[in-house]
Amino acid sequence: MSVEFEDHPRSKYLQRKLLKSSLIRTPVNINCSKVVEGDSVAVTLAHMYNLNIKSKRVQLTERDYMNFTEDCENYKVKRNFLSFVMSKEEEDYPIAYSIVIQDNIEMFERLLRSIYTPQNIYCVHVDDKAPNIFKQAVKAITSCFGNVFMATKLEDMIHALWSRVQADLNCMKDLLDSNIKWVYLLNACGSDFPIKTNAEIVNTLKVLNGKNSVESIRPPEDKMSRWFFHYEIGTSVVRTNYKKTIPPISIPIFYGSGYFVVTRQFVKHIFASTQIHHFLHWAKDTYSPNEHIWATLNRLPGVPGSLPHNSKYDITDAISIARLVKWEFYEGDVNKGAQYPSCKGTHQQNVCIFGSGDLHWLLQQQHLLAGKFDPMVDNIAIQCLEETLRYKTLYGNVMSVYGYSGA
Known part of the structure; x- marks a missing residue:
């Protein structure tokens, strides 16, 4: 059954507690709300983090x-x-x-x-x-x-x-x-x-x-x-x-x-x-x-x-x-007629493995699912996508509207 709360302070408190406990937070100092907005500084920091942690990350x-x-x-x-x-x-x-x-x-x-x-x-x-x-x-x-x-x-x-x-x-x-x-x-x-x-x-x-x-x-x-x-x-x-x-x-x-x-x-x-x-x-x-x-x-x-x-x-x-896929041979400058912008992650068999810099573009598309993702290529891309979708699920809007930093 769907969750319903009475219009009562105690019920509102329980609702906030339940929603907060269901959040997914990125366990690193990465501002996911800025990453999904396409902020260049936040995306660069995410990219640097991925480079530093890639060889150390144990799945x-x-x-x-x-x-x-x-x-x-x-x-x-x-x-x-x-x-x-x-x-x-x-x-x-x-x-x-x-x-x-x-x-x-x-x-x-x-x-x-x-x-x-x-x-x-x-x-x-x-x-x-x-x-x-x-x-x-x-x-x-x-x-x-x-x-x-x-x-x-x-x-x-x-x-x-x-x-x-x-x-x-x-x-x-x-x-x-x-x-x-x-x-x-x-x-x-x-x-x-x-x-x-x-x-x-x-x-x-x-x-x-x-x-x-x-x-x-x-x-x-x-x-x-x-x-x-x-x-x-x-x-x-x-x-x-x-x-x-x-x-x-x-x-x-x-x-x-x-x-x-x-x-x-x-x-x-x-x-x-x-x-x-x-x-x-x-x-x-x-x-x-x-x-x-x-x-x-x-x-x-x-x-x-x-x-x-x-x-x-x-x-x-x-x-x-x-399902949304970026094929390498269709990437490029969209202002010059390319189907979609260049992959910000890496390529595998001519398909983009999405990176953090792709999220802003991805979340503007009408598709329901996208592929491919790989935590060993860009784990922050997956974590920020998880965090963003869960926040939207619980609160009905993007994180930045509520001032949620993800830190």
């Missing part, structure tokens, strides 16, 4: 979390998980999450904490080849919550293979089987982080009014071989010279992202439709199917929440709200 281990969670109630309090719903509106609009992870237990916990509310539901898919101790630690964390669970079937995840799609399908089935009647489903991976509070996400989803938000465009020429040819799938993916049959759908293949915002009706439909069953089976030997399956399904006639397949309805990554 929490799987064993740490197994020890923490021996007492679940104490764990949830000490690790600052929200134990109450902030509003009736949020309580009446539960959201489902499918989270795919393979390592970095601390980053997983921080992602979960940042999106966790008691009314939502969370399915966590762990790469089946992850070490047993990692699986045990994830199980220990999820077991402390009635609305967080590990997927009932785990896949051996290999980049660009069908297993990435199957992981989300496994969570989709589990989420449909749950007692929580969630409205929308979002998917994420372990290096993602929200850039909106749960209340902001609910408001955004309500504006969609039953439509999905999935990147979906006419495919570039260099991507079309991904589904024109049969790929041999083993420990890696090798393209053969054998052309595939025509896909068993009435529209062309579309290209997009593996990340989506889709309705409960969409998810139910993909399990009920014979046509979609045949299409998914057809796509199993394509390359990186997660980047064209969801994009195509969201343009297929009759699919709940979908868009027409006319090119007028193409949705780029800048328009889709699912």
Whole structure:
């Protein structure tokens, strides 16, 4: 249930005490309110701190979390998980999450904490080849919550293979089987982080009014071989010279992202439709199917929440709200036409690992989640984002408005 307080001094005191205890504070002398405002001095100090501490920082281990969670109630309090719903509106609009992870237990916990509310539901898919101790630690964390669970079937995840799609399908089935009647489903991976509070996400989803938000465009020429040819799938993916049959759908293949915002009706439909069953089976030997399956399904006639397949309805990554990524080759001077400003962190496989200097820009975007983040690259970026979102969750505004310094 959502928390309500009577208009009485004692109740107001308890409210302030409860809210204060739920704050997340950066445990270093960094002014997060200035960092998220883009203040150059604060961002420089954060960057210097990261450089000084990077080689000294020791992340929490799987064993740490197994020890923490021996007492679940104490764990949830000490690790600052929200134990109450902030509003009736949020309580009446539960959201489902499918989270795919393979390592970095601390980053997983921080992602979960940042999106966790008691009314939502969370399915966590762990790469089946992850070490047993990692699986045990994830199980220990999820077991402390009635609305967080590990997927009932785990896949051996290999980049660009069908297993990435199957992981989300496994969570989709589990989420449909749950007692929580969630409205929308979002998917994420372990290096993602929200850039909106749960209340902001609910408001955004309500504006969609039953439509999905999935990147979906006419495919570039260099991507079309991904589904024109049969790929041999083993420990890696090798393209053969054998052309595939025509896909068993009435529209062309579309290209997009593996990340989506889709309705409960969409998810139910993909399990009920014979046509979609045949299409998914057809796509199993394509390359990186997660980047064209969801994009195509969201343009297929009759699919709940979908868009027409006319090119007028193409949705780029800048328009889709699912997940924000900075690709290195689209960065530059926005005043000269670049899609987004240069990465203030570092790059990994042409993708920006966000830094503290990216936060001001990130928090102005319409997307719900962003990736990638890495505490070993810029831990302050994650900490200030955590702190800012929690403050907005509790008080409904940015920290600077209330004079909160974060020190």
